[in-house]
Amino acid sequence: MSTVLSDEKIPNNVNLSSDKRLQRALEAWQPQFIDWWKQMGPVGWQERDIYLRTAVSVEANGWAHFDYVKMPDYRWGIFLEPKDPNRVHGFGDNMGQPVWDEVPGEFRNMLRRLVVTQGDTEPASVEQQRALGATAPSLYDLRNLFQVNVEEGRHLWAMVYLLHTHFGRDGREEAEELLARRSGDADKPRILGAFNEPTSHWLSFFMFTMFTDRDGKYQLAALAESGFDPLARTCRFMLTEEAHHMFVGETGVQRVIKRACELTKETNGDPRKLGGIDLPTIQKYLNLWYTLSLDLFGGEVSSNAADAFAAGLKGRYKEDRYEEHKLVGSHFAMDVLENGKVVHKDIPMRNALNEVLRTEYIKDCQRGVDRWNKTIRDEGLDFEMKLPSNKFHRQIGMWSTSPFTPDGEMIDAATFAARRGEWLPTQTDEDYIKSLMKPVYERAKMASWIAPPIKGINGLPEDFEYVRV
Numbered sequence: 001m002s003t004v005l006s007d008e009k010i011p012n013n014v015n016l017s018s019d020k021r022l023q024r025a026l027e028a029w030q031p032q033f034i035d036w037w038k039q040m041g042p043v044g045w046q047e048r049d050i051y052l053r054t055a056v057s058v059e060a061n062g063w064a065h066f067d068y069v070k071m072p073d074y075r076w077g078i079f080l081e082p083k084d085p086n087r088v089h090g091f092g093d094n095m096g097q098p099v100w101d102e103v104p105g106e107f108r109n110m111l112r113r114l115v116v117t118q119g120d121t122e123p124a125s126v127e128q129q130r131a132l133g134a135t136a137p138s139l140y141d142l143r144n145l146f147q148v149n150v151e152e153g154r155h156l157w158a159m160v161y162l163l164h165t166h167f168g169r170d171g172r173e174e175a176e177e178l179l180a181r182r183s184g185d186a187d188k189p190r191i192l193g194a195f196n197e198p199t200s201h202w203l204s205f206f207m208f209t210m211f212t213d214r215d216g217k218y219q220l221a222a223l224a225e226s227g228f229d230p231l232a233r234t235c236r237f238m239l240t241e242e243a244h245h246m247f248v249g250e251t252g253v254q255r256v257i258k259r260a261c262e263l264t265k266e267t268n269g270d271p272r273k274l275g276g277i278d279l280p281t282i283q284k285y286l287n288l289w290y291t292l293s294l295d296l297f298g299g300e301v302s303s304n305a306a307d308a309f310a311a312g313l314k315g316r317y318k319e320d321r322y323e324e325h326k327l328v329g330s331h332f333a334m335d336v337l338e339n340g341k342v343v344h345k346d347i348p349m350r351n352a353l354n355e356v357l358r359t360e361y362i363k364d365c366q367r368g369v370d371r372w373n374k375t376i377r378d379e380g381l382d383f384e385m386k387l388p389s390n391k392f393h394r395q396i397g398m399w400s401t402s403p404f405t406p407d408g409e410m411i412d413a414a415t416f417a418a419r420r421g422e423w424l425p426t427q428t429d430e431d432y433i434k435s436l437m438k439p440v441y442e443r444a445k446m447a448s449w450i451a452p453p454i455k456g457i458n459g460l461p462e463d464f465e466y467v468r469v
């Protein structure tokens with residue numbers, strides 16, 4: 001193993017060895033994590049050499065080390081951005097005062113809930129994706145799946161570090177619970193809806209990493225503003241890794257779209273004839289994962305969001321871009337449902353912060369969809385991918401109380417039920433997509449339904465042996 005990696009049991013930049021009690025507690029949690037990983041992590045590839053990136057520091061140039069590693073030997077570490085001793089609260093009621101290094105007693109429960117909710121998503125996605133290694137479209141994609149998985153594991157470590165360090169016995173209990181809940185389990189499900197949905201094939205995996213990991217980016221960015229400094233510092237570094245997950249999603253879908261276009265032309269309109277996925281079916285999976293991800297931002301009008309902002313625990317996306325950071329007396333104009341009708345209305349800004357964050361997220365998603373549409377245009381096809389209305393197919397918040405079309409038109413339940421199959425994947429779509437999922441584990445080969453990537457990982461060629469089969 002390279003000397004870049006430290007020889008400590010738990011690689012870290014938080015001087016763990018100076019706090020023996022904490023070190024012992026985390027070293028006791030580590031084997032439970034490994035057990036969880038072996039039981040609930042990727043099926044079938046644990047003993048293979050995978051070409052993976054490992055975080056080894058937070059230095060902008062050289063934070064990552066690339067090499068072959070067997071996943072259970074991955075060096076999951078704890079890395080926080082360095083502390084800025086002059087940092088002050090950037091928003092909320094404590095604006096301008098020094099940030100906290102310890103949990104303020106009055107906000108302990110709120111903060112623990114934020115950390116646990118974020119932490120729960122990390123192992124959840126690994127569980128959701130655990131079977132995908134059996135059907136990867138190429139070695140390149142197989143490696144990217146595992147890269148995302150090990151980093152979600154490290155994100156779990158990041159949150160568990162906070163729980164162990166700052167929340168005493170409850171924190172340790174929460175850390176155990178994070179390994180005890182199971183995605184999709186009837187008795188002990190994961191906390192958030194999208195993290196209990198099956199990710200049963202690679203189209204859903206790419207949509208998940210495009211849309212659901214992007215929710216993660218916005219949640220982490222909002223927590224990276226936190227006045228609880230250890231949370232801010234850990235989230236900042238997590239965002240560095242997160243960028244790759246969204247790259248996997250956006251380029252993954254883009255390659256499926258490219259191939260769909262090529263095969264559409266070859267077959268005069270029916271790419272399924274040659275083992276491709278047609279654009280309307282891709283649109284249905286976009287509709288599904290985008291709307292599941294919109295739910296993750298929570299209710300449109302939320303006193304929890306207001307409280308977390310007031311307390312200085314959770315800010316907006318890139319708080320620096322805004323001029324005003326207290327948000328007392330300001331408003332956000334948004335659609336709300338009132339007496340069964342959609343009305344556009346001013347909502348007190350602090351109560352609208354979930355919607356403010358969701359709005360930033362939607363813009364970011366749209367930029368990705370625009371790039372997909374450019375691919376379609378470049379291929380010469382007349383088809384446009386669209387983000388559905390934020391009111392369509394919602395399970396959380398005010399829009400969940402009535403059905404809407406993807407264009408945002410309110411409809412009755414019977415109409416929705418009758419047209420559902422036009423908008424969301426049907427069992428037939430799901431069966432078809434699953435029928436395409438055959439592993440391709442020969443170097444430089446790709447499955448029929450996806451185009452090759454434009455370039456390889458870490459400057460390596462696209463046909464590099466990313467996984468030693």
Ligand SMILES: [Fe+2]
Pocket residue numbers: 122151152155216242
């Ligand atoms: Fe993550």
Ligand SMILES: [Fe+2]
Pocket residue numbers: 152213216242245
């Ligand atoms: Fe992620």
